[in-house]
Amino acid sequence: MLTFTTDALRPQDRFEHWCEVRGKSLFGVTIELERDKRADFSGRFSATPVGSAVLAQMSASSYRVSRTASDIARVPSNSLHLAWQVRGPGHMNIGRDRVQFVRNGDLVFGHSNLPFASTPERTDGFDFFSLKIPVTDELVLGARIEDAPPVALARDASLTRLVGAMFRSMTRDLALAGQFAGDVAHMVRLALLARGRVRPRQDEIRAALHAGYLHAAREILFRDLHRASLTPAAVATELGISLRQLHALFEPTGLSFARTLTAARLKAARRALYAMRERSIDEIAFSCGFDSIATFYRVFRSTYGMTPGDARRIPPQDQPANSANRVATAR
Template sequence: MISFSTDDLRPQDRFDHWCEVRGKSLFGVTIELERERRANFHGRFSAVTIGNAVVAEMTASSYRVGRTPADIARVASNSLSIGYQIRGPGYVDIGRGQVHRIREGDFTVSHSEQPFMGTPERSDGFHFRTLKIPLSSDILLGARAHDLAPGTLDGNTKFTRLIAAMFAALSDPHEPAASPEDDVQHIARLALLARGRLATGLPESRAALRAGYLHAARAIMKRNLHRPDLSPATVAAEIAISLRQVHVLFEPTGLSFARTLTAMRLEEARRQLQTMPARSVAEIAYACGFDSIATFYRVFRSAYGMTPGDVRMNSLNA
């Protein structure tokens, strides 16, 4: 993992370093900021490799950023970029009079060699996450991607929801993927499906959809662990698939929906036991969706070979 902050530099050096090292050399972009605002510039950056892709995250002061033909020639990259605008709306000009507004929470998809100019809407900084995926014939399956100019995804489509779920999982260090290379391929194909470049009937497209639905289902389960009544029907209704399809999603994992949910609840309970000493065992059990203390103790001991109290004591003595 690469991590960098301008806090370690002298104020007068921060913007120039960010512009030259992080902008031109690493991302192949040109950054512009009024000279009178440069002394107050701050930026943080991190990047981690997942499979053959890179997830990068930035929080920084507002500035204009563009990828010019000269930038593309200097730092060429045949990659698909999936961006998530967490904070700081703005506008992206892709030429020919086409300007898109990027709202907070929007996802964008583009090819890395398409020029653009981005302008912030506000001056209070931004938070942005991007997944850069090298393209290959195995991913593209004959689809055309080199002309994908930056464009936002419709937030109401199933593709965007599945991309959001997979993006969140790939970006979460606490959710290691069983097969990161496969997940990277799946999210790339979902992005191509969302931009109308792949046919939905291809076997690889169907596999990408199944992977996306599985991540979306797990995200719903994680968000609702506290609900004892959480069921496959609840998940099916939220992601608009059949109850049978929900069960089929979990078959390749080797764990049923019920066993997956129990494992997630146990892991969260163990985390709380280790990090929340003021909270009683019973409070934690109920907060994680167990409706019986006896059941909680039984399945916890079966899973970890010790009682909840043992886990808490070990964490206190560590």
């Protein structure tokens, strides 16, 4: 992983360095900021390889950014760009008087060799993830994408939710982002489907939909694991799929929905037991979605080889002592 921060530079040098090294050289864009605001500029950046793609994270002071015809000629890139605007809304002009408003949380997708100009709506900075993916015919399933300008995917569309769930999974821990290399093609194909660039009835699209729905189901599961009443039916209903389809999503993983949920609850409880020693074991168990203390003790000991009380004295590891496949189902 490549990381950079302007903190090590003199205040008067920070913006110019960001413009030249991060903007023009790395991304092939033009960055502009009023001169009287440059001394207060700050920015942080990281780049992580995810297969052949590159995942970038940026947090910086607000500025205007554009990719002009001269930028494209200077730094051409036959790649697709999938961006997640975490914070920092603004207006994006993609030419021919086409201006769209990009809100917090929006996903923007398009070809990197097309011009745009973005202007922030606020002055309190931005947080942003960008996935740059080299184009191959296999990746885009032969679709024409050179004329696909960067546009925000429809916020309330089911396909956007699937792409977003995969993006959020990838960026949850950047040290592990490389593990999601196999999902990059799925994200691109779902975004192309959302843009109407590929046909839905292709094996590759079916595989992408399966991966996207699995990530979305897991996201709901992790979000609501504290609810003892969380059921597969509730997750299926939220995703707009059948209960049978939901269970089919988990079959290839080797863990059923119930076991995945129990494993997530146990992991949350394991961390809380060590970090929140002022809370009782029973309180932590209930807050992590267990509705039976006896069941909690049983599955915890079966998975970690220790009691919840013993776990309060030992820092949690990334994985339990036993394999995830040995996690018992809480019933």
